Amino acid sequence: MSPLSLYVHFPWCIQKCPYCDFNSHAVKNPIPEAAYIDALLADLQADLALLAAPRIITSIFMGGGTPSLFSPESLLRLLTEIGRLVPVDAQCEITLEANPGTFESAKFRDFRALGINRLSIGIQSFHDRHLRKLGRVHSAAEAKLAVEIAVKAGFDNFNLDLMFGLPDQSESEALNDVETAIGLAPTHISFYQLTLEPNTYFYKFPPKLPEDDVIFAAQKRCQRLLADNGYQQYEVSAYAKLGKQSRHNRNYWQFGDYLGIGAGAHGKITRSLPNDILRTVKPRSPEQYLSQPGKSQCETIAxxxxxxxxxxxxxxxxxxxxxxxxxxxxxxxxxxxxxxxxxxxxxxxxxxxxxxxxxxxxxxxxxxxxxxxxxx
The missing domain is CATH 1.10.10.10 (Winged helix-like DNA-binding domain superfamily/Winged helix DNA-binding domain)
Structure with missing residues (x-):
C-alpha cells in the first residue's frame, strides 16, 4: 500500500486577518462541530472510493482556519473514525494548526493525549504593533505563553509561523522576531514574506510595505541566523532541525498523493500513470459543504x-x-x-x-x- 497524506480543513477563525486568502470565515454563531465532523467523515468515505487500490495514511494535517477552536471530544471522534475507515501508519505524523489566542492548558493536554504529535502555531510576529496591523487576536506575550503551554502539554515537535516584509517593519525587527522564535526552541520554523493576495483586505487597501531592498536584506540576515542555529532551509519558506522536516508538506512538494477533506479542501489522487491523476476540490462555503456532504469536483490533470x-x-x-x-x-x-x-x-x-x-x-x-x- 503506497503512502498517502490526509489534509483536513477547518474553515472557522475568531476573526479574518486582512492578509489571509485562505478559505477562512470569522465565527458569528456557535460552530456546528458535530455536523461538521459528520460531513468530514462522509467526505472521506467518498474520496476513499476514488482510490484505485488500498492506501495507508502516513500523515494527517488539520489546517484552517483555526482547528484548535474545535473541542478535543470532536477531534477524538474524527481521528477515531478516520482510523476505522482507512489504515493509519503507527508512526503517523498528526499536525494541528493553532493560533495563540486559542491556547488553554487543559485543552492542549487533551489534544496531545488524542495522538496529535505536532503543532503548527501561527505567531507571525513578536511585536505587538505588527500583530495589530496584521489583525491578529493575540499579543506577543500570549504568543510566548502559547509555546510554553504547548511544551508543558507534551508537544516536543512544533512549528512556528513567522512573516517578514510587514508594514513599516525594520530589518532589526525582522531579525528580532527570528531571534525570539529560536529562543523558544521549535523544531521547525516557517518564515515567509507577506504578499498582498487578491480577495483580501490588504489587496483592496494596500498598507505601506518596506522597500524591496530592505526586505531582501532582512531576509538574507534572518536566513543566516536560522542556519547558524541549526535550522536548515529545505523549502522556499521552511526551516527545520535535523530530522524534523514536515512529513506532510514534503509529500505535497514531492508531488505525492493526498486526500483533501473539508470546506474548500483540495486533493490529488493518482489512479494510473500518466493519464488518470485526479485533482479534487470541495465546496468552498461552509454552509454549502454541510448541505452536500461528500460532494466533490474531480478533474483529470492533462x-x-x-x-x-x-x-x-x-x-x-x-x-x-x-x-x-x-x-x-x-x-x-x-x-x-x-x-x-x-x-x-x-x-x-x-x-x-x-x-x-x-x-x-x-x-x-x-x-x-x-x-x-x-x-x-
Missing part, C-alpha cells in the same frame, strides 16, 4: 501539464529532483522535460549534481522564470 505540475512543487525543495523521481511520479519519459531543462541549465537557472537537478541561487531567486519555461 498529461501535457504534468511536467509543470511536478516541477512547481519539486523545485521549491532545496533537494531538487532526479529524472527517476520525475518518471515515477508522472509516468512520463525523461525527455518530456526537454528542451526546457537544457535551456535552464544553459542559462544558469538549474544545475545538475550527479543525477539530481536543483535550482542555482539565481534560479532560486527567480523560480517563476524557471517554471515559465515548462508551461505547455
Amino acid at each position: 498529461v501535457a501539464h504534468l511536467p509543470l505540475e511536478f516541477l512547481m512543487n519539486q523545485l521549491r525543495l532545496k533537494a531538487g529532483f532526479s529524472l527517476e523521481e520525475y518518471q515515477s511520479a508522472t509516468g512520463l519519459a525523461a525527455d518530456s522535460l526537454e528542451p526546457s531543462l537544457s535551456i535552464c541549465l544553459a542559462q544558469g537557472l538549474l544545475q545538475r549534481q550527479g543525477l539530481v537537478y536543483t535550482c542555482t541561487d539565481k534560479g532560486w531567486d527567480f523560480l517563476d522564470v524557471v517554471l515559465e519555461k515548462f508551461i505547455d
Whole structure:
C-alpha cells in the first residue's frame, strides 16, 4: 500500500486577518462541530472510493482556519473514525494548526493525549504593533505563553509561523522576531514574506510595505541566523532541525498523493500513470459543504501539464529532483522535460549534481522564470 497524506480543513477563525486568502470565515454563531465532523467523515468515505487500490495514511494535517477552536471530544471522534475507515501508519505524523489566542492548558493536554504529535502555531510576529496591523487576536506575550503551554502539554515537535516584509517593519525587527522564535526552541520554523493576495483586505487597501531592498536584506540576515542555529532551509519558506522536516508538506512538494477533506479542501489522487491523476476540490462555503456532504469536483490533470505540475512543487525543495523521481511520479519519459531543462541549465537557472537537478541561487531567486519555461 503506497503512502498517502490526509489534509483536513477547518474553515472557522475568531476573526479574518486582512492578509489571509485562505478559505477562512470569522465565527458569528456557535460552530456546528458535530455536523461538521459528520460531513468530514462522509467526505472521506467518498474520496476513499476514488482510490484505485488500498492506501495507508502516513500523515494527517488539520489546517484552517483555526482547528484548535474545535473541542478535543470532536477531534477524538474524527481521528477515531478516520482510523476505522482507512489504515493509519503507527508512526503517523498528526499536525494541528493553532493560533495563540486559542491556547488553554487543559485543552492542549487533551489534544496531545488524542495522538496529535505536532503543532503548527501561527505567531507571525513578536511585536505587538505588527500583530495589530496584521489583525491578529493575540499579543506577543500570549504568543510566548502559547509555546510554553504547548511544551508543558507534551508537544516536543512544533512549528512556528513567522512573516517578514510587514508594514513599516525594520530589518532589526525582522531579525528580532527570528531571534525570539529560536529562543523558544521549535523544531521547525516557517518564515515567509507577506504578499498582498487578491480577495483580501490588504489587496483592496494596500498598507505601506518596506522597500524591496530592505526586505531582501532582512531576509538574507534572518536566513543566516536560522542556519547558524541549526535550522536548515529545505523549502522556499521552511526551516527545520535535523530530522524534523514536515512529513506532510514534503509529500505535497514531492508531488505525492493526498486526500483533501473539508470546506474548500483540495486533493490529488493518482489512479494510473500518466493519464488518470485526479485533482479534487470541495465546496468552498461552509454552509454549502454541510448541505452536500461528500460532494466533490474531480478533474483529470492533462498529461501535457504534468511536467509543470511536478516541477512547481519539486523545485521549491532545496533537494531538487532526479529524472527517476520525475518518471515515477508522472509516468512520463525523461525527455518530456526537454528542451526546457537544457535551456535552464544553459542559462544558469538549474544545475545538475550527479543525477539530481536543483535550482542555482539565481534560479532560486527567480523560480517563476524557471517554471515559465515548462508551461505547455
